[in-house]
Amino acid sequence: MLENAPSFLFQAKCDNITALERFRYKSEPTWMLISKGKMVSLMFGADAPKLTRLIMEELKNEQLVASGEKIRENIMEITEMTEVELTRNEEADSVTRKAKEKENAKRAKEIHDRKVEECHNILNNLHSFGVVLIFPNAREKYWEVMADTIQEAGLAVHQTEKVKLNKDAVEDMLYFCDNKLSPKNINDFSQNRVSIALLMKRSSEHLSGEIDEVVLQMVYGNSRKPPGDGKSPSQRLMPKPDNVEEEEENILIGIWAPPNNLSKALALKHLFPNLSAPYKFPEVEPSPFYVAVGYDAFKAPEVMELSEKYPGQVMAMGFFTSDIPPAAQLIAKTVKEFDERTDVPTYEEKIVIQLAKTNPDCLMAFSELGPSYMSADAEAGEIDCQYLFPQGYNVAQEEIVLVKKKTKKKGKPKPYTQEETASTAASDLTKDQSDLDHEELEEVDSEEEKVAGETLEYVEVTGADKATSPIEEEKIEE
Known part of the structure; x- marks a missing residue:
């Protein structure tokens, strides 16, 4: 004053x-x-x-x-708003937008890589098959057009499926195609209309060339790509436009063949689900993006309260000497451990959490607590959390104690590497059965016997399934 x-x-x-x-x-x-x-x-x-x-x-x-x-x-x-505010907001929006673009690009790459891996798994097991899709509008006359062509190509229809495809399935099937279908052709699948999927095989294994190339030539002629040569099935099954100058996107096509291996794998996945089921990857929720967020340790009760309010959003937590990842040293993993520590407090201790970015309200709530540190974006968050919460960090202490007790059990051998196990197993085969210690064998508890029995039963069932599959039997005969 x-x-x-x-x-x-x-x-x-x-x-x-x-x-x-x-x-x-x-x-x-x-x-x-x-x-x-x-x-x-x-x-x-x-x-x-x-x-x-x-x-x-x-x-x-x-x-x-x-x-x-x-x-x-x-x-x-x-x-x-002042000029300073406007400038700062524009800068903040730019940072947020770029971070979101990076997250979207990373997520898209994860989806792409998983899709490629799944396709390779399907191809490794079903590589000898070719695929042809007959569109709903050509369903009535395709066989009249293609019967002789299939035979001349040295192919045979191994399986026929009636399929109903929606827009999402069609777009996913075309994921690896450079030439996408027009909206008019995609709509041809709508309204529950039935398409015909043909699973092709060679009529003789002595025929030369890759089956995918043979199928493309059979469908499109020597060009091996749409719209196909003049007398190809692709052209013959294409309705003649009323207007000669009608744009290509408005012309319905009647037949399609995958242009590359990855497209064929997706076609097998969508058109022949029972055949491809053993080789598809299970649907999994993508792991959320996350950031590291640090607070002064005295805010632990508030952090824990928010953690309960937003269950599943805090992926890991701990108390550290600092909230700067390279300098942070772990003090305790739980509030109880931190409260019971015997070290003299420095009053610089931090509670750090790995926070998922899936819930905007949750992110806002934790931001309002006044963090002393927050990762700039998901990419920085991944780096921070790899240091602060390495793999295995969240293994419960009770599990660790239980494992230690089991390894101390009398008569149990020490853990071996895969190579040591193989070597030991080979050596044991040369031993006389009478040299085995009968008393030691009795120490195997009933629970372990139960698990072993279940494992053996699972293996037998899996083997039986494979043995009774008509596709697998044909593959064996080949």
Whole structure:
């Protein structure tokens, strides 16, 4: 307060002030100085000396205005955003947008890589088959057009399936195709219309060439790609347009063959689900993106309260000497361990969590707690959490104790590597059966016998399934 100054300074938080709602949920300290209902100055940050100077300057200006010695300029409405705010918001939006683009690109790559891996697994087991898809509009006359062509190509129809495809299935089947189907052709599958899928095999194994190339030539002629040569099945099964100049995207096609191996794998997956089922990957939820978030250790109760409010969002947690990953040393994994520690506190301890980014409300709530550190984006979060919460970090202590007790069981051998196990097994085969210790064998508990029995039964069932598969039997005969 200046000497002889009748001015007063009041402080009000923005939490419940509608005019200041744009500052809610922001962890950065923001200071707005208001006079007579107008904003006269705005400052970001926690620079105390700078803030003190600003307050003193504005109090002095207020005195000069009151005495008529000064007229305020550049005053603004409280709800109006300053140039600094606009610039900062644009920069923040740009950072958020780029981070989101990186996350989307990473997620797309994960999906792509998994799809490629699944396709290779299907191809490794069903490589000898070819695929042809007859569109609904050509279903009535395809055999009349193709019967002789199939025979001339040295192929045979091994299996025929009536299929109903929706838009999503068609688009996924065309994922690895450069030439996509037009909306009109995709709509040809809609309204529960039936298509015909042909599973092709060679009529003789002595025929040369890859089966996929043979199928492409059979469908499209020597061009081996759509729209096909003049007398190819592709052209013959294509309805003649009413207008010669009709755009290609409005022309219905009647037949399609996968242009490459990966497309064939997806066609096998969607058109012959029973055949490809053993080689498809199970559907899994992609692992969420996450960030590392650190707080002063005294905020642990609030962190735990939010963790209960948003179950499953905190993927890992721990107490560390610092919240900067390269310098952070683990102190404890649980609140109980931290409270019971015997080390002298430094009051610089941090609680750090691995926080999923799947729930915006959860992210906002944890941001409002005022973290001392937060990963810049998901990419930085992955690096941070690899250091703070390495693989195996979340293994429960009870499980570790249980494993230790089991390894100490009398008569149990020490763990071996795969190579050592193979070597030991080979050596044991040469031993005389009478040399085995009967008493040691009796130490195997009934639970282990039960698990072993279940494993053997599973193997037998799996083998039986494979043996009774008509496709597998043909493969064996080949």
